[in-house]
Amino acid sequence: MENAELESILASHGHRPSELLATLQDIQGNENWLPRESLAHVAAGLNVPLSRVYGMATFFSSFSLKPRGKHVCTICMGTACHVRGAQRLVEHVEREHGIGPGETTADLRLTLETVNCVGACAMGPLAIIDGEYHGQLSTQTLGRLLKKLKG
Amino acid sequence: MADEKCNVVEFKVQGQICQGTLGESLLSALRRHGFEVPSLCFHEAVSSYGACRLCLVEVKKGRRSKLTTSCNYPVQEGLEVQLDTDEVVRHRRIVLQLLLAAAPAAKAVRDLAARYGIEETPFVPRPEEDCIQCGLCIRICEAVGVNALGFAGRGVSKHATTPYEETSAACVGCGACADVCPTGCVKVVDADGFRTIERWHLKVPLTLCKTCGRGFAPEVHLTRMAGQAKLEIAHLANCPKCRGRAFAAEFRLP
Numbered sequence: 001m002e003n004a005e006l007e008s009i010l011a012s013h014g015h016r017p018s019e020l021l022a023t024l025q026d027i028q029g030n031e032n033w034l035p036r037e038s039l040a041h042v043a044a045g046l047n048v049p050l051s052r053v054y055g056m057a058t059f060f061s062s063f064s065l066k067p068r069g070k071h072v073c074t075i076c077m078g079t080a081c082h083v084r085g086a087q088r089l090v091e092h093v094e095r096e097h098g099i100g101p102g103e104t105t106a107d108l109r110l111t112l113e114t115v116n117c118v119g120a121c122a123m124g125p126l127a128i129i130d131g132e133y134h135g136q137l138s139t140q141t142l143g144r145l146l147k148k149l150k151g
Numbered sequence: 152m153a154d155e156k157c158n159v160v161e162f163k164v165q166g167q168i169c170q171g172t173l174g175e176s177l178l179s180a181l182r183r184h185g186f187e188v189p190s191l192c193f194h195e196a197v198s199s200y201g202a203c204r205l206c207l208v209e210v211k212k213g214r215r216s217k218l219t220t221s222c223n224y225p226v227q228e229g230l231e232v233q234l235d236t237d238e239v240v241r242h243r244r245i246v247l248q249l250l251l252a253a254a255p256a257a258k259a260v261r262d263l264a265a266r267y268g269i270e271e272t273p274f275v276p277r278p279e280e281d282c283i284q285c286g287l288c289i290r291i292c293e294a295v296g297v298n299a300l301g302f303a304g305r306g307v308s309k310h311a312t313t314p315y316e317e318t319s320a321a322c323v324g325c326g327a328c329a330d331v332c333p334t335g336c337v338k339v340v341d342a343d344g345f346r347t348i349e350r351w352h353l354k355v356p357l358t359l360c361k362t363c364g365r366g367f368a369p370e371v372h373l374t375r376m377a378g379q380a381k382l383e384i385a386h387l388a389n390c391p392k393c394r395g396r397a398f399a400a401e402f403r404l405p
């Protein structure tokens with residue numbers, strides 16, 4: 001991440017240590033992950049110990065300290081989705097793309113994630129691909145959707 | 152003086168009247184009065200955290216009584232405190248079983264558990280673990296002003312560590328964390344001219360005492376101390392023992 005870009009994020013939160021969480025969310029939003037240099041920059045910029053920044057970054061599962069793919073596929077593993085075969089969707093991605101939950105393909109194209117219910121149980125089994133909800137999925141539909149992803 | 156008096160509160164411990172100052176933790180006040188309350192994560196020098204849950208007491212305020220950790224409970228006027236009631240001991244035993252599962256390799260935990268007659272835990276133990284995640288090392292590091300340590304992760308994977316689980320640039324190797332660690336899981340080893348704190352992935356060279364030649368403190372730590380105390384670094388060229396000896400010599404009668 002460019003330093004200028006980081007500075008503008010810090011400035012948008014007024015360099016306030018109390019807005020560390022929001023600052024990290026913005027970086028995660030821009031980059032899809034939290035690069036090490038960015039965290040060091042944030043710590044110095046907000047005058048917050050790096051240990052605190054690291055603690056916060058590792059506490060929330062929505063933050064990632066590893067590069068994530070350009071596209072993120074989140075599969076719901078809640079009870080309703082589970083009984084309707086969410087596990088088969090995960091296995092499909094594992095087979096086709098060689099990545100398990102929490103992992104990213106080597107070409108940084110796709111990240112697979114699982115979540116324990118998104119509250120859309122009537123749609124299950126369900127996957128969220130780049131923020132878009134797709135319900136009543138079969139392995140074929142999921143495969144088609146993932147293939148259609150650009151770049 | 153009058154002000155000070157206003158800050159004094161009176162409360163009862165097992166019928167005995169005790170005094171405390173406003174803002175003081177119940178545990179400090181209890182110990183000051185000679186009552187024995189077990190705890191692992193409490194230290195006077197830093198803020199209470201209520202992590203080990205061992206300092207449980209029964210507190211009665213008005214007509215309601217409840218179990219609470221005394222380390223982070225402020226003393227108040229008119230409290231009635233009971234120490235080792237059946238209820239307190241029952242809960243403390245559960246806490247000890249949990250601690251015994253969390254850190255079975257910690258002797259302090261095993262000893263304390265044995266005092267309550269607990270040798271085994273019904274919970275799934277983490278073998279080899281000797282840290283109870285009380286965060287005292289983190290709190291003391293913050294108090295020292297270094298802030299090299301913090302918690303990482305959450306839930307079962309929460310643990311005290313340095314950023315990225317590697318040598319911290321902030322750590323000066325002062326060893327305060329090891330001093331306060333209740334289970335002794337943070338170990339400082341001074342050997343062959345180096346100070347090693349394996350848990351924090353630290354290995355720094357020791358400054359040698361000008362008089363006895365023994366390595367006694369990491370250079371970064373001495374520089375920091377000299378800066379804080381506004382002292383010339385030369386004042387810290389001797390180890391504490393030799394410094395004391397030199398100082399005492401000035402007072403010796405001829």
